[in-house]
Amino acid sequence: MKRLLGIILGSLAIALVYILANLLLFSSKQSDIEKIAPIKVTNAAPQHLSDAIKIKTISYDDPAMIDTASFHQFIELLYEKYPVAFGKMEYTFLGGMTMLFKWQGKRTDLKPMILMSHYDVVPVPEANLSEWKEPPFSGLIKNGEIWGRGAIDDKVGVIGIMEAVEMLISSGFQPDRTVYLSFGHDEEIMGINGAKQVAHYLKQKGVKAEFVLDEGGYITQGLVPGMQKDVALIGTTEKGFVTLELNVDVEGGHASMPKKETAIDVLSKAIGKINENPFPSYISKPLNDFIDYVGPEMPLGFRTVFANATLLEPVLMAVYEKAPSSNALVRTTVAPTIIEAGEKNNVLPTYARAVLNIRILPEESVNSVHEDLKEVIDDERVKIKILEKSEPASISNPDHPTYVMLDKSIKQVFGDIVISPYIMIAASDSRYFSKVSDHIYRFCPFKLNKQNIKSFHGINEKIGVEEFKDCVRFYHQLIKNGATEM
Ligand SMILES: [Zn+2]
Known part of the structure; x- marks a missing residue:
């Protein structure tokens, strides 16, 4: 027991030294340039x-x-x-x-x-x-x-x-x-x-x-x-995008004898899976650059976290994921923007369509996103079509x-x-x-x-x-x- 406590305390001490060392090495990347006298610009x-x-x-x-x-x-x-x-x-x-x-x-x-x-x-x-x-x-x-x-x-x-x-x-x-x-x-x-x-x-x-x-x-x-x-x-870079259309075409029938799954069921399950399996959040190269340039200028608390961004990545990601604006910086995002299905109150829909607006992090690609979503949906009945695309910038x-x-x-x-x-x-x-x-x-x-x-x-x-x-x-x-x- 005593030995275990010793190991725990020892590890904590090492972690603390590591964190402090990173903090000390985390030096400013800001240039030292003087403001020049403003030139005259007329009205x-x-x-x-x-x-x-x-x-x-x-x-x-x-x-x-x-x-x-x-x-x-x-x-x-x-x-x-x-x-x-x-x-x-x-x-x-x-x-x-x-x-x-x-x-x-x-x-x-x-x-x-x-x-x-x-x-x-x-x-x-x-x-x-x-x-x-x-x-x-x-x-x-x-x-x-x-x-x-x-x-x-x-x-x-x-x-x-x-x-x-x-x-x-x-x-x-x-x-x-x-x-x-x-x-x-x-x-x-x-x-x-x-x-x-x-x-x-x-x-x-x-x-x-x-x-x-x-x-x-x-x-x-x-x-x-x-x-x-x-x-x-x-x-120094910008996210790419791809607009995907999901199409489901199944057999119809009367609403009094519904089949196990209509087109609406199939499509909504696909969207549900996409929602439950968001793209991973991580510190990409440009976010790492941001951390290196802004971090050293921050108050001690933030500075300590940024100086140890690699070690504390899960903590940092949990913070970033909270707000939509920062969440968009750490992952490829998916937003369903259009959904269409059904025509009549008592007719089973044979066709359903959704459009997804996806913004891609610079280290991923249109193809990788497309493949990942296919895997997540994992349903042959959902056909995926690319409507428009633009690869992330270098x-x-x-x-x-x-x-x-x-x-x-x-x-x-x-x-x-x-x-x-x-x-x-x-x-x-x-x-x-x-x-x-x-x-x-x-x-x-x-x-x-x-x-x-x-x-x-x-x-x-x-x-x-x-x-x-x-x-x-x-x-x-x-x-x-x-x-x-x-
Ligand atoms: Zn503009």
């Missing part, structure tokens, strides 16, 4: 964003509802407001209304860089209109804020980049490497005619980019549990000079904040660029908190005037840093 810039918001470049799933005249009007607005940029850069239109600019660099031995954004927006449902404090397409500038759809998703990107380019060219700046700008017109409806065509076009031309920056992570405030400081999240390495340059640009403009790689859960247009560059980042240079996060595709979308000017400053600095040799 014309927020006015241009306001003008851009007023144009209803709305994407609808039904192509007949899309008002192409508005999209042309938006392009004309850019042409009118950025004469210097249009004069200096070559540009071409792909898929009709997606713009691709090429700003020739001085050195052909350097690979180009690509900045991406999109100028289409999601519709504002009629039912929500009354909840908007200011009309969604007013572009109103009031109390230091610019109101309307597209203010943060993602006309801020297009206008922010164009302002920076106009300023740089006007000041005589010439990039060493070629800079491409890609502004999609259909990101909100999958980017098939826009970004996908741009990626194809560039690949055909043999363009291999040093890095790509698209929308994605933000400077989060109070959104990373345990962190007081602002945390800029750079998406994982960009935060040790790479392009990440370091991006990190530096953020700190130069936003000062002393924590910067970390992370997994983007939603899909961005950049997913089409995997063959164009090995270093794809997803980051938007403005602050996201518990209030404005709801305005994404929601109500009362807006951005601060000063905040928008910082976006311009960021793109200005990023082009200066990124367009030179790293």
Whole structure:
């Protein structure tokens, strides 16, 4: 008994030493970059964003509802407001209304860089209109804020980049490497005619980019549990997705003499099994990067857990699994989105159909998910069909000079904040660029908190005037840093 107690105490002591050693070795990965004096951005810039918001470049799933005249009007607005940029850069239109600019660099031995954004927006449902404090397409500038759809998703990107380019060219700046700008017109409806065509076009031309920056992570405030400081999240990868259709076709009959299982029974059992057997949760490579970059900046309790993430993985996973937003970071998720069956009160359904929306972690694949689900359902009568798919993005390495340059640009403009790689859960247009560059980042240079996060595709979308000017400053600095040799 005494010996057993000794063994237990001894093991605990070893574990404690191990945990403490990990904590001591868990050192900060934050760079030591000074904020630079902010450049002057005139009030014309927020006015241009306001003008851009007023144009209803709305994407609808039904192509007949899309008002192409508005999209042309938006392009004309850019042409009118950025004469210097249009004069200096070559540009071409792909898929009709997606713009691709090429700003020739001085050195052909350097690979180009690509900045991406999109100028289409999601519709504002009629039912929500009354909840908007200011009309969604007013572009109103009031109390230091610019109101309307597209203010943060993602006309801020297009206008922010164009302002920076106009300023740089006007000041005589010439990039060493070629800079491409890609502004999609259909990101909100999958980017098939826009970004996908741009990626194809560039690949055909043999363009291999040093890095790509698209929308994605933000400077989060109070959104990373345990962190007081602002945390800029750079998406170094994004989840893939697959939409699966489950079909069940069985013999019919009369409801007065039901068979043991109707199509509804078979399908609901399949969905039940999927629910009971979720994909495993684990610390993937990009989540591990996040832990390495954010962990050392956290208060002692969190820091101890993050420093011992491998040892304490089950504890960490139990915490992450609690909230839907963090659960999505640690596993491939499955959401049934459509279910259809039955036609008449007294007729047994012969056919049932369900649609599953699945978001795939970067270290898995469409195929592995498909195979796993087939195994879980384990019923020949349930036919699985892939409706649409996109493989998870490759994982960009935060040790790479392009990440370091991006990190530096953020700190130069936003000062002393924590910067970390992370997994983007939603899909961005950049997913089409995997063959164009090995270093794809997803980051938007403005602050996201518990209030404005709801305005994404929601109500009362807006951005601060000063905040928008910082976006311009960021793109200005990023082009200066990124367009030179790293
Ligand atoms: Zn967007």
